[in-house]
Amino acid sequence: MSGAAVLAGLGTFVPPRVVTNDELSLTLDTSDEWIRTRTGITQRHWADPGTATGDLAVEAGRRALAAAGTDTVDLVVLATTTPDHPCPATAPEVAARLGLPHVAAFDLAAVCSGFVYALATAAGAIAAGTATRVLVIGAETYSSILDPEDRTTSVIFGDGAGAVVLRAGEPDEPGALLAHDLGSDGSLKDLIIVPGGGSRQPPAGAEKPGPRPADSYFQMQGRPVFRHAVTRMAASSQAVLDRAGWSADSVGRFVGHQANVRILHAVADQLGMARDRVVVNLDRVGNTSAASIPLALAHAVTEGLVAPGDQVLLSAFGGGVTWGSTALVWPDVPVH
Ligand code: UT7
Numbered sequence: 042m043s044g045a046a047v048l049a050g051l052g053t054f055v056p057p058r059v060v061t062n063d064e065l066s067l068t069l070d071t072s073d074e075w076i077r078t079r080t081g082i083t084q085r086h087w088a089d090p091g092t093a094t095g096d097l098a099v100e101a102g103r104r105a106l107a108a109a110g111t112d113t114v115d116l117v118v119l120a121t122t123t124p125d126h127p128c129p130a131t132a133p134e135v136a137a138r139l140g141l142p143h144v145a146a147f148d149l150a151a152v153c154s155g156f157v158y159a160l161a162t163a164a165g166a167i168a169a170g171t172a173t174r175v176l177v178i179g180a181e182t183y184s185s186i187l188d189p190e191d192r193t194t195s196v197i198f199g200d201g202a203g204a205v206v207l208r209a210g211e212p213d214e215p216g217a218l219l220a221h222d223l224g225s226d227g228s229l230k231d232l233i234i235v236p237g238g239g240s241r242q243p244p245a246g247a248e249k250p251g252p253r254p255a256d257s258y259f260q261m262q263g264r265p266v267f268r269h270a271v272t273r274m275a276a277s278s279q280a281v282l283d284r285a286g287w288s289a290d291s292v293g294r295f296v297g298h299q300a301n302v303r304i305l306h307a308v309a310d311q312l313g314m315a316r317d318r319v320v321v322n323l324d325r326v327g328n329t330s331a332a333s334i335p336l337a338l339a340h341a342v343t344e345g346l347v348a349p350g351d352q353v354l355l356s357a358f359g360g361g362v363t364w365g366s367t368a369l370v371w372p373d374v375p376v377h
Pocket of ligand 1: 070071072075076079080153192193196197262263264266267270300301304328330358359360
């Protein structure tokens with residue numbers, strides 16, 4: 042057995058409640074036309090109150106394990122921006138609910154790049170021999186941190202979860218993660234932020250005043266984020282193409298973070314890749330942050346856009362700011 046990480050199954054879950062652009066236009070100064078033309082989004086799914094990220098993660102994780110035909114892993118990595126609690130991590134409870142007691146489990150916080158970071162982290166654990174099978178989950182309930190009065194964020198984000206099982210295998214097998222590229226620039230941390238609730242602005246206590254209520258909400262400076270997302274996703278994608286020895290032309294499908302169709306097209310243009318290689322499902326689910334890439338992958342496979350043997354490039358950009366990319370040849374595995 043070698044140390045390559047090979048994708049063995051994919052599972053996803055979105056909460057049933059669909060929120061359309063028209064529904065948001067009833068309470069916000071926005072319109073279906075603005076949201077569609079500026080982002081490409083037409084609807085998103087929001088969890089009902091009482092449903093948390095862990096609940097979505099369990100469903101996606103269960104489906105990924107079933108798709109991979111296994112009920113054991115050595116490690117669960119949960120990428121999320123919206124954990125069930127500030128402490129403890131959500132992953133151990135998800136593992137326990139999946140019938141994986143006592144396995145290593147932790148959360149990974151890289152915002153919208155979280156899933157790509159988690160893939161690289163899991164591949165590292167497999168390469169190091171500390172795990173032979175890893176459940177990697179990206180799950181979010183952004184509806185719990187959106188300011189319902191902020192039209193610049195509330196129309197963008199959705200809830201959902203996606204998961205894959207990675208197993209130890211050979212680097213020349215279909216499904217082997219062939220190359221990774223990760224990066225960050227913390228000098229830009231204010232571009233995407235929930236300012237309150239951490240150690241810099243702790244929740245209100247007996248002696249200290251807490252953060253302003255607005256500081257508990259997600260805030261984003263959309264225009265500079267757009268610019269950095271294009272630059273960083275293009276450069277990171279190119280780094281992975283170089284490491285994998287692929288040309289942009291040889292990529293069958295580009296599965297980029299689903300923030301904005303205009304960003305995805307701009308990245309394809311910078312890479313010299315035809316825009317029809319770009320997978321788009323943000324119209325149906327919005328920006329689901331760490332869940333976005335597995336949801337887009339599942340969409341691509343079930344719609345017949347990605348078939349076994351296709352060269353697939355994954356790339357993401359998110360808060361931190363962070364970015365990352367991965368390349369693999371799509372394997373013949375089920376999607377649940
Ligand atoms: O997932 C992590 C990474 N996130 C991203 O990659 C998001 C990147 N950013 C974007 O996708 C875009 O910047 C947005 C979709 C967030 C915004 O689109 P934009 O074309 O950059 O719009 P803008 O922020 O420059 O705003 C243009 C106008 C403004 O009005 P004025 O100042 O021109 O009068 C905004 O106030 O659109 C206004 N606006 C809206 N109007 C109707 C902003 N949000 C809305 C809205 N409905 N929901």
